[in-house]
Amino acid sequence: MSESAPKKQTLEKGTSGIDIDLQKVDIDQCPNEPSGELNVFANSARCKNSTTRCVPISGLGFRRGSYKCVCKDGFYFPDTKAPNKFYNGSTIEVKYREKIDGISDYYEQNFECLPCAEGCDTCEDPSPCVLTLNWIQRSVVLAVSGVIMCGIPALIWFTVQYRDVKVLKAASPVLLRIVLLGAFLLYCPLVVSYFEVSVVTCCLRFWFREIGFSISYGALLLKTWRISVVFRVRSAQRIKISDTDLMKRLLIIVFIFGTYCAARTMAGMPRVVQGKHASGLKAFQCSSDWWDHSAAIAELLFLLWGIRLCIVVRKAPSEFNESRFISWAIYNETLLSLFLNVSMIFLQDPFPANPDLLYLVIFIHSNLTTTVTLAFLFGSKVYMVLKYRGKNNEVQHTTMMSKGGGSRHTYSNKPTMNTDTITSNANSTFDRYAEKSNADGESESLLEKDIQEEFRRLYMQLETLKHRNMKIGNRHLQHKLSAMTEAAQKDDSPEESKPCTPNMNGKRVIINLDDFKESTRL
Structure with a gap:
């Protein structure tokens, strides 16, 4: 049996192929999205990233330019009438290749969007937003x-130049300058509001308004308060409230307002709020919250206290009618501030008002209040100084005594025998004494006024004691009081026999009691 030969093994080789239609494969040249997928063509688009962004287009196959460049937010397509508001990627690629080859610079000068108008988030044309x-x-x-x-x-120069004139000396020139300082600060919100609204301008406007109001109207109200305190005194004790005392109290008022402004700045900084006007356009303005409402209420309460003081002093004697002018200024500020603050609320809701209209309202508010206050306070003073300028003593001796806002009174020099009541007797005697003092040829100093006021109060107390003791039958005490009063009076003796009048601080003090003589007789 023969052995069979081994079989020879053969290896056959083959190839396989895959046909892909690249016309159906898209490539993405836009920047990678945060998806993590590998894209070798990413970020190869030729969009100008400063004003446009790349958006891929599917279905264009495996070729460059499968994208479009659309405008970013805040920019608009230059051709506002074009049906397609974007740049085609294939066109951009062609023009970019021409730029590389040095054929054309069309790519450099085109394919960009234009910025929208200021304040627009998105837009389709250059119309304002x-x-x-x-x-x-x-x-x-x-x-x-x-x-x-x-x-x-x-006006500050005026108060310094004519500080020795009686019309200004009686009104305390230092306090008048303080009022002018506060008025200047009240005008500053107009300057700040001229510029476009910002957090800084909103904050400065609030500070200027509150500090200026506290200084200007605080000084006016303290002047009225001093008159009310002196006017209501019923004793012979002299009440002396100096300008320094008033300035100390004014510092307390300004400190309270300043503390409130500081708290508002730290805890509730004013903001710039955006709203849509009735016309559909955006409008920006300072925020108005409970901080602003609280400040307006505090101002109103402060002015109401001032109105109460004005009512108290409405019948008080006032040189040059200053208390009456201050009262008018306070009434005017109270009514107009209340009306304009309410108007501002309606102007801001439900739509913010035109910023130009709000600026005009601030201007009207400042002039109808601050300017009118300055006119009341300084108008008559400037008029009298200019009218009597060059006439040595006329403006020094021209005095208007106002009672309850009335005009200047003229009294006869004849003695009055009516002694029905103590009040009518004292008031009549004081009116005749005031009229005689006005006709005197020498200027009175502040010290002389204090002495005469103190003597008037002392005389009224002596009259009260005299009539009280007459009623209970103490005739001997009445005779003693009458003797004391007559001893204090000036005798009607010839000029050479009159005793010398006392001198104080180099000035002659004249206390004329001629008009009081008849009122002391029974």
């Missing part, structure tokens, strides 16, 4: 305010 400020109107308003503010340094 925010109300445009009327700078011409605002400039005119600011110029008028600047002219008015220039008058404040002139």
